[in-house]
């Protein structure tokens with residue numbers, strides 16, 4: 001079996017230079033993150049606030065923590081002081097809460113709009129239509145402490161890579177459209193977070209800038 005460091009090296013070597021790897025460490029112990037850190041990895045993704053806080057307090061301060069799971073509004077204030085990027089902003093109310101907590105913490109918080117692109121039912125993520133309505137409505141322009149840096153999406157869990165490619169291509173197209181309409185003058189609007197262990201090769205071909213890879217690096221998670 002490969003070590004964590006070897007897995008990271010393999011994934012990183014397979015990525016074009018400008019694409020960043022988020023090592024998804026959820027459900028894996030601090031020791032696994034330390035091993036990845038020692039091999040040079042600095043960006044880690046977590047999906048539960050409590051777990052993230054426990055890890056963040058004991059691990060090196062130059063780690064860039066990304067939040068990738070469903071975020072409850074009452075927990076936003078706990079991560080806002082240090083989080084580098086929240087991938088999973090899935091409602092106008094959540095974005096408003098992040099802005100409010102950002103103000104309180106005197107920090108501008110980088111966010112991605114999570115878009116529901118998979119065919120499976122999900123409670124989370126904007127549909128394309130809802131996202132456009134939200135952007136069109138415009139109240140987000142008054143937020144002073146959030147920075148919308150791009151979009152995030154998860155493809156259908158399937159072996160049908162053609163379908164997965166289509167979903168990713170759709171997200172890229174949507175990204176281009178809203179970049180043009182709403183963020184043309186914002187240099188920081190540049191991220192498309194798509195691709196996981198199963199499908200990151202496909203995502204890269206379709207224009208991903210951030211891949212979120214967990215089990216391919218750390219092994220299977222124990223739930």
Ligand SMILES: *Cc1c(COP(=O)(O)O)cnc(C)c1O
Nearest residue numbers: 024047068196197212213214215
């Ligand atoms: C768990 C998770 C990942 C990583 O999944 P793997 O299949 O282990 O690579 C990526 N993105 C999100 C949003 C996740 O919840």
